[in-house]
Amino acid sequence: MFADYSWPELGAIFAMQGFAGLILFSVFVLMALGLAIIFGQMGVINMAHGEFMILGAYVTYLLSNFFADYVPALFSIYFFIAMFLAFIVSGALGLLVEWAMIRHLYKRPLDTLLATWGLSLILQQVYRSVFGAREVGVSIPDWMMGSLPLTDLVEIPINGIFVMVLAVCISLGIYYLMFRSNWGKQVRAINQNRVMAGAVGINTEWTDRLTFGIGCGVAGVAGSAFTMIGSTGPTAGQLYIVDTFLVVVFGGAASLLGTIASAFSISQAQSIMEFFLSGSMAKVLTLLVVVGILMIRPQGLFAMKLRK
Amino acid sequence: MSDETPKKRSTGLSRREVLAGGTALSAALFLPKNLKAADFPTAEINTTGLAVTDDTVTIGILHSVTGTMAISETGSVQAEKLAIDQINAQGGILGRKIEYIQEDGASDWPTFAEKARKLLVNDKVASVMGCWTSASRKAVLPVFEQHNGFLYYPTFYEGLEESPNVIYTGQEATQQIIAGLDWVNQTKGAKSFYLLGSDYIWPRTSNKIARKHIENFMEGCKVVGEEYYPLGHTQFNSVINKIRLRKPDVIYAIVVGGSNVAFYKQLIAAGIDPAAEKPIVLTISVTEDEIRGIGGENIEGAYACMKYFQSLENENNLKFVEEFKKMWGDDIVIGDVTQAAYLGPWLWKAAVEKAGSFDVDKVREASPGIEMTTAPEGYVKVHENHHLWSKTRVGRAQADGQYEVVFETAELVEPDPFPEGYQ
Numbered sequence: 001m002f003a004d005y006s007w008p009e010l011g012a013i014f015a016m017q018g019f020a021g022l023i024l025f026s027v028f029v030l031m032a033l034g035l036a037i038i039f040g041q042m043g044v045i046n047m048a049h050g051e052f053m054i055l056g057a058y059v060t061y062l063l064s065n066f067f068a069d070y071v072p073a074l075f076s077i078y079f080f081i082a083m084f085l086a087f088i089v090s091g092a093l094g095l096l097v098e099w100a101m102i103r104h105l106y107k108r109p110l111d112t113l114l115a116t117w118g119l120s121l122i123l124q125q126v127y128r129s130v131f132g133a134r135e136v137g138v139s140i141p142d143w144m145m146g147s148l149p150l151t152d153l154v155e156i157p158i159n160g161i162f163v164m165v166l167a168v169c170i171s172l173g174i175y176y177l178m179f180r181s182n183w184g185k186q187v188r189a190i191n192q193n194r195v196m197a198g199a200v201g202i203n204t205e206w207t208d209r210l211t212f213g214i215g216c217g218v219a220g221v222a223g224s225a226f227t228m229i230g231s232t233g234p235t236a237g238q239l240y241i242v243d244t245f246l247v248v249v250f251g252g253a254a255s256l257l258g259t260i261a262s263a264f265s266i267s268q269a270q271s272i273m274e275f276f277l278s279g280s281m282a283k284v285l286t287l288l289v290v291v292g293i294l295m296i297r298p299q300g301l302f303a304m305k306l307r308k
Numbered sequence: 309m310s311d312e313t314p315k316k317r318s319t320g321l322s323r324r325e326v327l328a329g330g331t332a333l334s335a336a337l338f339l340p341k342n343l344k345a346a347d348f349p350t351a352e353i354n355t356t357g358l359a360v361t362d363d364t365v366t367i368g369i370l371h372s373v374t375g376t377m378a379i380s381e382t383g384s385v386q387a388e389k390l391a392i393d394q395i396n397a398q399g400g401i402l403g404r405k406i407e408y409i410q411e412d413g414a415s416d417w418p419t420f421a422e423k424a425r426k427l428l429v430n431d432k433v434a435s436v437m438g439c440w441t442s443a444s445r446k447a448v449l450p451v452f453e454q455h456n457g458f459l460y461y462p463t464f465y466e467g468l469e470e471s472p473n474v475i476y477t478g479q480e481a482t483q484q485i486i487a488g489l490d491w492v493n494q495t496k497g498a499k500s501f502y503l504l505g506s507d508y509i510w511p512r513t514s515n516k517i518a519r520k521h522i523e524n525f526m527e528g529c530k531v532v533g534e535e536y537y538p539l540g541h542t543q544f545n546s547v548i549n550k551i552r553l554r555k556p557d558v559i560y561a562i563v564v565g566g567s568n569v570a571f572y573k574q575l576i577a578a579g580i581d582p583a584a585e586k587p588i589v590l591t592i593s594v595t596e597d598e599i600r601g602i603g604g605e606n607i608e609g610a611y612a613c614m615k616y617f618q619s620l621e622n623e624n625n626l627k628f629v630e631e632f633k634k635m636w637g638d639d640i641v642i643g644d645v646t647q648a649a650y651l652g653p654w655l656w657k658a659a660v661e662k663a664g665s666f667d668v669d670k671v672r673e674a675s676p677g678i679e680m681t682t683a684p685e686g687y688v689k690v691h692e693n694h695h696l697w698s699k700t701r702v703g704r705a706q707a708d709g710q711y712e713v714v715f716e717t718a719e720l721v722e723p724d725p726f727p728e729g730y731q
Contacts, residue, residue: 139605145605
């Protein structure tokens, strides 16, 4: 396979392939963080996660049209506003959903699965009715398109770098919220012992709602960022849901660090195998390995140590 | 572009087909334009209990308007309704207005089969315009054959099928692939090809035909890679690196659905600009419909091989596009399959009038040789194998989301659903 190539060419290809793996890693982290918060900290299986992401993508779409029509001068930076707005809108919907639906189902975790799945179908049809069944094209500012030539041979996609930076920022933000803020302390307390947490005066209801909202908001930001690399349509959220759950479950549901470690290992494995094998085969092998490891270690890579 | 004279039409046909076509043509000529229902007593033109009354005939429309496939199938539904409206405005079929019952296949293949059964058994529809994916067609096929229904199927597909109960108004694979490959080889001097596709029957069969053609029929040409990704795959950076490594002259892409958007966006982000034609991007899976999702600026310069582009400049098409927009709004785009779906009701009308009956057996018998001179794509004719003779065209994607037609075959291309030497 490599016989005909010179060393610099091979080096360039491998460097770019390394970046491809890192980009995939960032994409996985962005997808999974929102779900990891909700699933890991609250035990709610949110099947509508993909639809919250797409809500963020649609917000970006609307805003790109708005800026193109009314304030073209600021078009080059609209994306940042769109991501912020996506966080607000998806988060707000998350709060509403928690209040209207999820909070009634905390004692029946399997029912949340059904209920959120139903919610995902409803949201898909709402998008279809509002935005049409066809995918919409989101215009991206020029500076975010194209690639950055590092050397003559190595070219790095700019949107990939953008996704990587965003993944780092959001991970840091969540780390701060989780481990340095009052809210994070409360979430972790509730996670360890809900009754006791309530007894010492933590407003568990409000904390739950906020957690769900933040998880959904992060999903919205991810969806907004993915308009650069993927499609925006009513059912596009479904494209992400399997990978997302895979990453979260493999990482160990309750651990954010585990989510990141699992995103890293799955993305690297997949990207390397995709390069040497065919795409479908890479996917099959990745799934097999993950299933195999989960059979030996059902709690995932990183499990929180709890006294049961 | 559309300088089709009747003389030109018959070239490329075998003698038998010329004769068959001739009789069809003369039959069509002698039929009066406005047929009166009273001249065709219902009892005589409908001996099998179809939903035909003295002034109406009911047909079915069976597409997904919900679920994943709604993206693609919406255009077909719109085209079929437009054709039905136009036929009704002209006085209907055998003096009867067409009414339709629309069912939703919901992107779910068993649902398609169930709805097909409902349309045929409960509603007794005289024909059905429907299905989009091969999977949905395969699901309804036994139902149509069991209950002797008649289906007009609009999508370009992989071939390897010829049902007495289906008329295929889209291209089978060889019609879409071979002329395009020859074109890119002859005009662009392309020698090496990287085949890429979503992982299911249509891209795999199509790439198989493409590979056979490249290796066996195109001198000095070779396939340097062939690869499939699961449906819905959204990360193409690895394969793009692989493409760089192999340096093909042509990326032959049959990626579908949401993956399409991801693929072209990532291609351009990785510095492979289709407009630079290094390598050339040639696809058979991106119509004007898909470009809306991809964004014209992301695919500008890529070539697509189809039989119809919205930008075709002939009178039929100008009129068709105008009326389509009048009915469905100015911002709509019309892709290859949408046009093929539009042909369905018209071809059925012609077959019914030629047969002088709505009976499925008679319509089937009348179908081969039916021709349509008012087709937006120009001129089509039903082959004995129930597929259409049609031209193959290559278009170059523009930033505005339309294609500029850069090539079309001089003759109609014969449909060949079971191509020898390509299996």
